[in-house]
Amino acid sequence: MPEDADVVDLPGVTLLPGLVDTHVHLAFDASPDPIGALATRDAAETFAAMCVAARRAARAGVTTLRDLGDVDYLALGVRAAARADWTLPDVLAAGVPITTPGGHCHVLGGAASGVEGVRAAVRERHERGVDVVKVMASGGNMTAGSRPEAPQFTAEELRALVDEAHRLGLPVTAHAHGTAAIVDSVASGVDSLEHASFMTADAVDDIPHGLLDEIQRRGVALSLTLGLKPVEGFAMPPEMASRRPKLIANATAMRASGARIVVGTDAGIAPIKPHDVLPTALVHLAQIGMSPAEALHAITGRAAEVLGLGDRKGKILPGYDADILAVDGDPLRDPAAIHRIRAVYVRGAALTAPAIRP
Ligand SMILES: [Zn+2]
Secondary structure, three states: OOOOOOEEOOOOEEEEEOEEEEEEOOOOOOOOOHHHHHHOOOHHHHHHHHHHHHHHHHHOOEEEEEEOOOOOOHHHHHHHHHOOOOOOOEEEEOOOOEEOOOOOOHHHOOEOOOHHHHHHHHHHHHHHOOOOEEEEOEOOOOOOOOOOOOEOOOHHHHHHHHHHHHHOOOOEEEEEOOHHHHHHHHHHOOOEEEEOOOEOOOOEOOOOOOHHHHHHHHOOEEEEOOOOOOOOOOOOOHHHHOOHHHHHHHHHHHHHOOOEEEEOOOEOOOOOOOOOOHHHHHHHHHHOOOOHHHHHHHOOHHHHHHOOOOOOOOOOOOOOOOOEEEEEOOOOOOHHHHHOEEEEEEOOEEOOOOOEEO
């Protein structure tokens, strides 16, 4: 221990590595209409709101975030601001997601088409300095006229996009709901899948035979959309509630296959998805068969590895960033302990002010 270090006395706590959320949207305000709300703000207002959202995550122990869709590449500014502001968690950013003209989240400004079009879109993001390329491989729920079950790009376009990104040293993560988009994304060589819900127009597909083996063989990480905070008046829509048993069965099979499962909450997209929602996902990880230790690993060490940060995040070790969460009790016996936060340290700085022993 360095001689000038402060000694902090926190009896009865368990120390955990800071939590890692692999899929958030800092620019979405967790209101009933985040895209509409975004349109009413200028860039400065959006940036300020993004910093508030990031700080809210940090106070819940989420010390690393991956932003998978902003406007005007503003999340890169939050990433930069965090270097000088210890109240901000570390941010990885995809910037503006790549989608098709009129496709899912096209209002964010990332439409591209054709093999040359998607390659150019990847190069633009590389020049901007993104950490990862996000592609909307299927439609999504937030965009009118978009069908989650339908693929948006051809297999050829997806292959070109991944090829260009990997050539430039960037990983690719694919938003993929429907089975065809999931299969095409895996075949194209993406590094991870977001959602992987196998949604059809009115239900949920079986996972195609052999696909989980292929996902395992290629080392594709599965960033499952878990975690929610109940909010009065914002229940899950019935068409989603009816899909739940099959979604849980599929995710249980994914976990049993040995696939690398992490949690991307999609924080910001709805009132039940505030930016500090990640700790609530432990309950959902238990529902798909994870022990408390495995579930904690999925939102700490494994998530850090999937994000390429395994050499400095996700563990409490000498030489690692001191992102530390102190909770009352033992989360290995009582997962709800994750919500009883006594202290959060972001890169060694205390967000809260626990007693310091003189
Ligand atoms: Zn998202």
